[in-house]
Amino acid sequence: MPSIFTPEQQAAYERDGYVLVKSLFDAEEIAILRAAIEQDPALRASLYDRTDAEGKSTRMATWNHPGDSVYGLAARSPRVVDTMEWMLGGEVYHYHSKLTAKEPYDGGAWEWHQDYGYWYHNGCMFPYMASMMLSLDRATKENGCLQVLRGSHHAGRVDHGVLPGEQVGADPKRVARMVETMELVHVEMQPGDGLFFHSNVMHRSDRNRSPNRRWTVIMCYNAARNDPYVEHHHPGYTPLSKVPDTAVKEAGVRFASEGADAFRKTFANPPELKRRIEVS
Numbered sequence: 546m547p548s549i550f551t552p553e554q555q556a557a558y559e560r561d562g563y564v565l566v567k568s569l570f571d572a573e574e575i576a577i578l579r580a581a582i583e584q585d586p587a588l589r590a591s592l593y594d595r596t597d598a599e600g601k602s603t604r605m606a607t608w609n610h611p612g613d614s615v616y617g618l619a620a621r622s623p624r625v626v627d628t629m630e631w632m633l634g635g636e637v638y639h640y641h642s643k644l645t646a647k648e649p650y651d652g653g654a655w656e657w658h659q660d661y662g663y664w665y666h667n668g669c670m671f672p673y674m675a676s677m678m679l680s681l682d683r684a685t686k687e688n689g690c691l692q693v694l695r696g697s698h699h700a701g702r703v704d705h706g707v708l709p710g711e712q713v714g715a716d717p718k719r720v721a722r723m724v725e726t727m728e729l730v731h732v733e734m735q736p737g738d739g740l741f742f743h744s745n746v747m748h749r750s751d752r753n754r755s756p757n758r759r760w761t762v763i764m765c766y767n768a769a770r771n772d773p774y775v776e777h778h779h780p781g782y783t784p785l786s787k788v789p790d791t792a793v794k795e796a797g798v799r800f801a802s803e804g805a806d807a808f809r810k811t812f813a814n815p816p817e818l819k820r821r822i823e824v825s
Contacts, residue, residue, distance in 0.1 A: 548631035549624050558632060562698035562746040565732060569624060569739030570679060570793070577797035578762065579681055581615045582644060592646070603653045604646040609780050611639045618792040620764040625677055626787050628741060629766045633673050636769040638785045640664075640674065646760045647689050652753035654689065656714035659697075660765070661744035662705035663713065668775030672702065673768035674744035678761050680734035687755040691740065695728040697747040715747060723747060 548555070554564045570578070582588055591606040611617030619625070620642055629637045646652070661672045684690035700723065703715045714720075727747075732740055742748070753759055767773075772782040 548628045550628060550631065555631075558741065558743075561695045563693055563695075563732075563740060563742035565734070566739045566741065567735070568737050569677075570619065570737045572737065573797070574619075574793045575681060575736045577615055577793055578619065578679075579760075580797075582681070582760070582762075585614075588644070592644075603655070604648065605643055607641060607643040609639075609641045609778075610783065611642065611785070615793055615796045616642060616762060618788050618796050619679070619762070621785060621788045622790050622792065623787050624790055625739070625764060626766075626785060629675060629677070632675050632741065632743075633766065633768040637766040638769055638780075638783050640765040640767040641779050642762060642764045644760065644762055646758065647750075647753040648758050649688075649753060649756045652689055652759060654752040655750045657717075657720045657747055657749045658705060658714045659703060659745050659747055661702050662715055664744060664767075664779075665702055667777045667779060668773035669767060669771055670774065671768075671771050672698075672744045673771040674766065676742055676744070676763050676765045678734075678740040678742070678763045680736055680738050680740075681760040681762065682736060682758055684732070684734040684759050684761065685755070685757075686731050686733065686751070687753075688757050688759040689750045689753045690734065690759070691732045692749050692751075693730050693732060693742065694723055694747040695730055697723055697727055698743040698745040700745070700747075702745060703747070720747065 549566065549569075550558065550564060554566075558564045588606050591608075592604050593606075608616070611620040620639055626637065660676060661669070661674060664674055665672075678691060682688075703719050705713050705715050734740065767782075769782050773779075
């Protein structure tokens with residue numbers, strides 16, 4: 546199956562570093578994903594907090610291998626994986642996924658950063674890496690939607706360092722110049738929309754100042770030919786087995802009959818992963 550991008554979207558990805566695909570997952574699939582996240586005790590036991598400079602926290606859960614849970618099936622679906630293979634120029638594997646949950650009035654901000662600003666230090670030689678953010682709720686300016694600098698991936702990797710709070714972010718002086726010269730875009734999303742973006746796109750988000758939560762799942766991929774040369778907390782090349790695009794809805798049928806037991810294999814991660822993962 547080829548990329549789901551139209552020729553216009555392919556050109557936009559090359560130019561801007563990101564593409565927003567409306568209704569990548571439909572309402573039924575999003576309802577299944579929400580139900581699994583809200584009811585899976587293994588996931589809820591895996592949640593942890595990351596605070597910003599003001600002490601506001603974003604709740605997170607992270608997993609390295611997709612597995613057969615509803616989240617893993619979404620990450621293995623051709624609509625996502627085939628598009629990633631087009632974006633990255635060949636075979637890809639699942640680098641990790643994460644839930645980011647900004648709760649009403651409390652969800653914290655995230656400072657400007659590039660994902661490759663972190664992943665470079667994990668032994669990934671090239672920025673042949675990308676992510677897809679799937680919105681489970683409406684993401685708006687008020688509840689802390691993602692912000693991107695259009696075309697910032699062309700600037701290459703920017704040095705990152707420790708910032709106030711528990712975050713590592715991009716060099717503030719370099720970011721200030723980028724903000725002056727590049728268009729800042731607030732990526733507002735509806736449930737089911739998917740944002741595909743390059744690992745060198747500079748992005749951030751504000752804290753949630755609204756009564757509405759902002760939950761997203763971010764699925765991250767690495768090119769198979771970019772296998773890390775050091776061992777670290779995310780996996781090296783692991784073949785990715787695609788599943789039919791119908792798999793999420795089929796999992797929903799299992800969830801209805803078996804409950805949360807159908808999804809408990811996803812979060813078998815080492816405890817240190819909670820402490821070392823970064824977020825968007």
